[in-house]
Amino acid sequence: MADPVTFTVNGKSLQAPAGTLVIDACKRAGIEIPAFCYYEGLALQAACRMCLVEVEKAPKLLASCTLPVAEGMVVQTESPVVVQARKAMLEFLLTNHPLDCPVCDKGGECELQDMSFRYGAGESRFTEMKQHVDEKQWSPVVYFDAPRCILCYRCVRICDEGLGVKALGVTNRGVYSEITPNKGDHLDCDECGACIDICPVGALTSGIYRYQTRPWEMEHIGAICSHCGDGCKTTLGVKNDEILRGNNRDRSGINGEFLCIKGRYAFDFVSHAERLQSPMIRVDGKLEEVSWSKALAFVAQRFGEIKAAGGRFGVIGGERSTNEENYYLQKFARVGLGTPHIDHRRSGDVPALLDALHGRQGALATVDDLYNAKGVLIIGADLAQQHPLLAFQTRADSRHHQAKVFTVTEGPVREDKVAAKKLRAGPAGQLAVVKTLGEDLKAAGELVVLFGDSIQGAAVGELVSFIDSLGVPAKYICLVDYSNSRGTCDMGLLPHLGPGYQAAAQTGMGQAEMLADPALDALWVVGANPLAGAALASQQAFVVVQDMFLTETAQRADVVLPSASAYEKTGTVTNTCGQVQRLRKAISVMGVKADLDIFGLLARGMRLDLGRAVPDQVFEEIRASVHGYNVPLPVIATGGAAMTDPVHGRIPVAGQAQVIQSARDTLFTSGSLTRYSKTLNLVLEAPGELYKP
Amino acid sequence: MTFSPELEKRFAEMAAKYPEGRQKACLIPMLMYAQDEVGHMTEELKEEVAKRLNISVLEVNEVVGYYTMMRKKRMGKTHLQICTNISCLLWDGDQLWERACQKLGIGHNEVTADGKISLEEVECIGACSWAPAIQVNYDFQHHVTPEQLDKLIDDLRNA
Ligand code: SF4
Ligand code: SF4
Numbered sequence: 001m002a003d004p005v006t007f008t009v010n011g012k013s014l015q016a017p018a019g020t021l022v023i024d025a026c027k028r029a030g031i032e033i034p035a036f037c038y039y040e041g042l043a044l045q046a047a048c049r050m051c052l053v054e055v056e057k058a059p060k061l062l063a064s065c066t067l068p069v070a071e072g073m074v075v076q077t078e079s080p081v082v083v084q085a086r087k088a089m090l091e092f093l094l095t096n097h098p099l100d101c102p103v104c105d106k107g108g109e110c111e112l113q114d115m116s117f118r119y120g121a122g123e124s125r126f127t128e129m130k131q132h133v134d135e136k137q138w139s140p141v142v143y144f145d146a147p148r149c150i151l152c153y154r155c156v157r158i159c160d161e162g163l164g165v166k167a168l169g170v171t172n173r174g175v176y177s178e179i180t181p182n183k184g185d186h187l188d189c190d191e192c193g194a195c196i197d198i199c200p201v202g203a204l205t206s207g208i209y210r211y212q213t214r215p216w217e218m219e220h221i222g223a224i225c226s227h228c229g230d231g232c233k234t235t236l237g238v239k240n241d242e243i244l245r246g247n248n249r250d251r252s253g254i255n256g257e258f259l260c261i262k263g264r265y266a267f268d269f270v271s272h273a274e275r276l277q278s279p280m281i282r283v284d285g286k287l288e289e290v291s292w293s294k295a296l297a298f299v300a301q302r303f304g305e306i307k308a309a310g311g312r313f314g315v316i317g318g319e320r321s322t323n324e325e326n327y328y329l330q331k332f333a334r335v336g337l338g339t340p341h342i343d344h345r346r347s348g349d350v351p352a353l354l355d356a357l358h359g360r361q362g363a364l365a366t367v368d369d370l371y372n373a374k375g376v377l378i379i380g381a382d383l384a385q386q387h388p389l390l391a392f393q394t395r396a397d398s399r400h401h402q403a404k405v406f407t408v409t410e411g412p413v414r415e416d417k418v419a420a421k422k423l424r425a426g427p428a429g430q431l432a433v434v435k436t437l438g439e440d441l442k443a444a445g446e447l448v449v450l451f452g453d454s455i456q457g458a459a460v461g462e463l464v465s466f467i468d469s470l471g472v473p474a475k476y477i478c479l480v481d482y483s484n485s486r487g488t489c490d491m492g493l494l495p496h497l498g499p500g501y502q503a504a505a506q507t508g509m510g511q512a513e514m515l516a517d518p519a520l521d522a523l524w525v526v527g528a529n530p531l532a533g534a535a536l537a538s539q540q541a542f543v544v545v546q547d548m549f550l551t552e553t554a555q556r557a558d559v560v561l562p563s564a565s566a567y568e569k570t571g572t573v574t575n576t577c578g579q580v581q582r583l584r585k586a587i588s589v590m591g592v593k594a595d596l597d598i599f600g601l602l603a604r605g606m607r608l609d610l611g612r613a614v615p616d617q618v619f620e621e622i623r624a625s626v627h628g629y630n631v632p633l634p635v636i637a638t639g640g641a642a643m644t645d646p647v648h649g650r651i652p653v654a655g656q657a658q659v660i661q662s663a664r665d666t667l668f669t670s671g672s673l674t675r676y677s678k679t680l681n682l683v684l685e686a687p688g689e690l691y692k693p
Numbered sequence: 694m695t696f697s698p699e700l701e702k703r704f705a706e707m708a709a710k711y712p713e714g715r716q717k718a719c720l721i722p723m724l725m726y727a728q729d730e731v732g733h734m735t736e737e738l739k740e741e742v743a744k745r746l747n748i749s750v751l752e753v754n755e756v757v758g759y760y761t762m763m764r765k766k767r768m769g770k771t772h773l774q775i776c777t778n779i780s781c782l783l784w785d786g787d788q789l790w791e792r793a794c795q796k797l798g799i800g801h802n803e804v805t806a807d808g809k810i811s812l813e814e815v816e817c818i819g820a821c822s823w824a825p826a827i828q829v830n831y832d833f834q835h836h837v838t839p840e841q842l843d844k845l846i847d848d849l850r851n852a
């Protein structure tokens with residue numbers, strides 16, 4: 001690195017690497033320079049002039065957001081001239097501003113309010129009529145109130161650079177300038193709400209949250225999004241046990257400011273009218289509401305009877321349940337019920353990857369590794385649709401680090417826009433196509449390889465050996481569908497593998513075999529919907545389902561137990577990269593119980609000794625017994641993400657057929673949960689429309 | 694919509710002058726030449742230009758909205774721009790403007806009923822040294838007297 005530059009700010013001598021912007025150098029030294037248009041990570045705009053500073057020998061004030069530090073530079077950030085200039089800038093910004101703070105959504109967390117408070121532009125010399133434009137609705141989730149806009153272009157840049165959508169622009173000139181959506185009077189976009197979040201004022205507001213509350217009346221709880229496998233942190237604004245909004249304005253968590261429509265808005269399923277809030281037992285062919293004690297006693301009794309009679313249990317776990325719940329469930333099945341038949345819907349071949357990487361450390365990429373990689377190889381996945389955060393990271397990597405991106409997919413994907421090479425092949429042909437990229441991949445010098453369900457079984461090992469043969473350092477991400485699909489695998493909800501991918505004492509039936517087994521005596525389904533699109537062969541099976549909604553599977557149940565969502569319980573989840581994060585309970589919903597509580601009560605009812613069903617205690621057991629999960633507790637306790645780095649031996653590969661298939665969700669779907677999210681059903685975009693040439 | 698073969702040729706030559714991926718740089722000249730042929734910025738025109746430069750219509754609108762020389766509606770066969778900015782104002786440019794409005798019975802950005810003439814009051818057109826100045830389509834007229842203006846308008850009317 002070049003020698004650092006020495007300069008003086010407010011009489012303090014500072015150093016920073018050459019090329020650092022004055023605004024950043026000051027920030028690092030604890031000196032705040034106000035800014036509206038400057039936003040770390042986005043292109044420079046220098047539109048608002050809030051960041052003006054006085055630089056010795058410069059004839060006029062300079063914008064510190066575009067000014068690199070120079071040797072011997074002497075800067076004043078709060079001199080009387082600077083303060084006067086900022087006050088004047090604010091006076092300009094407020095010329096046509098409606099000053100409707102008392103009803104504005106942003107009131108209390110508005111940067112314009114903060115600045116006006118600080119620099120006191122309490123009076124205006126303008127007496128002209130204000131230029132007024134009526135508020136517009138651009139989509140079910142995005143509203144625009146032009147008079148409040150200060151034209152900082154943040155929304156325009158985040159949509160273009162961050163999301164790669166470019167749905168916003170600025171039309172007209174001067175006081176008539178206005179942010180404009182791509183379809184004239186409405187948006188055709190990802191509906192991610194990033195523009196709303198990044199807006200320093202209340203010009204862009206959220207259709208879900210607007211005029212619901214004042215920000216200070218909410219409690220802000222850092223939760224983990226319960227949709228795709230990327231594990232974004234979403235800060236839920238909660239009031240009276242109601243989630244009013246999701247955002248990540250503080251940029252905490254692995255996702256920084258990023259959230260897709262699901263993380264930001266699709267928490268609304270928790271209050272859907274069809275949410276189950278009472279246990280039900282089938283009486284004369286009809287599900288009837290009963291008390292929890294009655295339902296639990298009935299299940300414990302029936303499970304006991306079937307076990308005593310040597311009956312055959314099948315257990316199917318869920319991809320959104322916590323690690324603690326999944327760990328406890330497999331223990332319940334294997335130890336408590338004595339059945340080897342346990343599985344979940346699989347969307348990526350994690351065991352095969354960990355087997356291929358046996359003995360290595362640090363060979364799995366984190367979300368951050370993806371942002372820093374020199375080369376990114378995407379195989380068989382439409383990241384922008386299925387893994388929005390990873391797509392965001394890939395774009396940022398290409399923008400900030402000029403990463404070489406390669407896409408090997410069936411059809412066009414948004415990442416093509418930043419790709420050095422884009423190759424098309426069907427799932428079966430993708431590995432062969434990857435192998436033609438040898439020289440390009442080598443030239444990249446370093447790789448993060450992401451692959452979907454098109455690479456599974458032996459192909460995973462083949463891919464890893466091919467990448468090895470290139471001699472460049474590589475890390476991997478095996479893409480899986482939902483918030484804890486990865487953790488569900490790690491916790492051993494597999495017919496042949498236990499927690500930490502240890503060989504199970506006895507290999508059981510997989511999900512498909514269980515459903516097809518006419519001799520099955522009991523089927524226990526937790527947070528999954530295997531009967532959507534499949535039939536249960538066994539007529540006599542006693543079916544217990546724990547779910548939030550009356551899904552296809554729940555409709556077939558003999559007992560339905562209403563369960564809590566990820567936002568209503570504590571525990572940990574592991575994202576598709578293998579990073580563990582903790583859920584915090586944001587709200588309580590009447591009549592439901594967390595799956596882990598249900599397991600504990602059933603164990604007690606059956607007089608089984610499986611250990612206490614308390615999240616922290618179960619997690620201790622996981623840390624002690626599951627490879628790679630011995631993560632530092634303070635990291636996750638304080639809302640951080642801890643990487644699990646499993647140092648494995650070989651993983652026994654079962655001889656049995658396995659079904660691994662991604663649900664291929666889009667930006668606007670999330671498996672069975674889709675139909676219970678009002679927001680996801682409100683937006684009009686047809687997924688994929690944006691890709692059309 | 695199609696442009697004339699000459700215009701298409703011109704577009705192609707222009708686009709070829711810029712490095713690959715930078716074709717957006719010829720947006721303004723393309724719009725101006727297209728306007729000369731079509732008359733004003735129709736939706737179709739914008740779509741066609743966007744298509745040729747591989748950008749969105751929104752990006753075209755950002756530019757069209759910014760420049761007044763890009764006309765949002767159909768103007769007269771002859772577009773008369775009269776400067777009333779400082780230098781011209783000192784030389785009675787404002788009176789030329791009033792006179793033209795009265796004579797034609799139209800105002801700013803309006804067109805005569807026969808579609809022959811349209812008027813626009815403009816800011817400095819860079820001809821201050823020869824104030825008062827007016828612009829007739831692309832041609833400048835300098836040191837304009839009220840009599841000259843009258844004659845110009847009469848000629849245009851009878852043309
Ligand atoms: S919601 Fe997202 S995709 Fe749509 S305009 Fe805003 S930033 Fe762009
Ligand atoms: S809408 Fe908000 S983010 Fe966009 S330019 Fe206006 S003030 Fe900035």
Ligand code: SF4
Pocket residue numbers: 225226227228229230231232255258259260261262263264387388389390
């Ligand atoms: S990218 Fe995935 S984890 Fe992040 S907000 Fe969207 S659905 Fe949730």
Ligand code: FES
Pocket residue numbers: 034035036037038045046047048049050051052063064065066
């Ligand atoms: S922050 Fe520097 S000009 Fe806006």
Ligand code: FES
Pocket residue numbers: 776777778779780781782816817818819820821824826
């Ligand atoms: S003021 Fe009229 S041309 Fe400059």
